[in-house]
Amino acid sequence: MMLQDKLNTLQSNIKDMGSLAVAFSGGVDSTFLLKVARDVLGDNVIAVTACSSTYPEREFKEASDFAKKLGVKHIVIISEELDIEGFAENPVNRCYFCKHELFSKIKNVAKEHGIEYIADGSNVDDLGDYRPGLKAVNELGVVSPLKDAKLTKDDIRHFSKEMGLPTWDKPAFACLSSRFPYGHKITKEKLNMIDKAEQYLLDLGFKQVRVRYHEDIARIEVSPNERNKFFNEQLLDKVYEMFKQIGFKYTTLDLKGYRTGSMNETISL
Known part of the structure; x- marks a missing residue:
């Protein structure tokens, strides 16, 4: 068609x-x-x-x-x-x-x-x-x-x-519940942590962002072409310190970058 x-x-x-x-x-x-x-x-x-x-x-x-x-x-x-x-x-x-x-x-x-x-x-x-x-x-x-x-x-x-719509190049978004591994309890406090962490990365200029919640660990996904921004010691330190304030003991970067439904990679359909 x-x-x-x-x-x-x-x-x-x-x-x-x-x-x-x-x-x-x-x-x-x-x-x-x-x-x-x-x-x-x-x-x-x-x-x-x-x-x-x-x-x-x-x-x-x-x-x-x-x-x-x-x-x-x-x-x-x-x-x-x-x-x-x-x-x-x-x-x-x-x-x-x-x-x-x-x-x-x-x-x-x-x-x-x-x-x-x-x-x-x-x-x-x-x-x-x-x-x-x-x-x-x-x-x-x-x-x-x-x-x-x-x-x-x-x-x-x-x-x-x-049509001139402001969303034509807007990054994909899914509800914050999608940041948790299946079987891990979702709470308002955890959702708030994810929201703050993602907002911080967006404020730094990242376009496509996911912060996946793994208990004490935050796993950051950004679009593949934005991963190289993390090759900067000052930025790494800033993100680590902010995420620590938010409540994460450890902060990691997903080497593959953002992809739709990464939490679904752990389940058998």
Whole structure:
């Protein structure tokens, strides 16, 4: 399918829906989806963002600012994953619990506002990794317009750039719970440590960042082309000292660098 054909398909499918509630995180995919939906449906689209301890304040602010600029109705809900039974124990299907809770709440919001369809930002590339959250999406009848139009992440970035969206080159982001090895309990205190550590690295100028939590050890992942920034003794000392203040006894650098779903490398599917 040609690139423009994919966009035409997306626009046509959204038009047929008539009204849409977009699960809006402010990331590359959901921002693009919200923009297209707004262009096609006008006021018949709403954006719904969930706030929780797994969602950094910086991400929420970006989402809020964009929704306001786009002129779309933006509804904020509380969806505290740690309150969901079984979530904090961090099983391999952790994302299922999260997505089921999230989209159940969005369904209620959609019903209150007379919205017929609920959409997530899944794209074709998401089918290549272990994503138990997609099971909840299917169970609750949530639509995935980007995936249905055969759009890849690169396609979405391409169109986002053409449309002047600020997220066209935004690094990938996943909720902070993804920083923990499966089976290791997740707490607000640990999430706060991860948030502070990642924010510090972002403030230093790193673009793509993950700080994986291994009890006393922080394992830093940055994009492969940013790894050479750590060949600097002063920077190494600064990062070590800050991470120590945050609560990590040891700080390590993952030599392979950032890759999607690195925590999934330890499980058998």
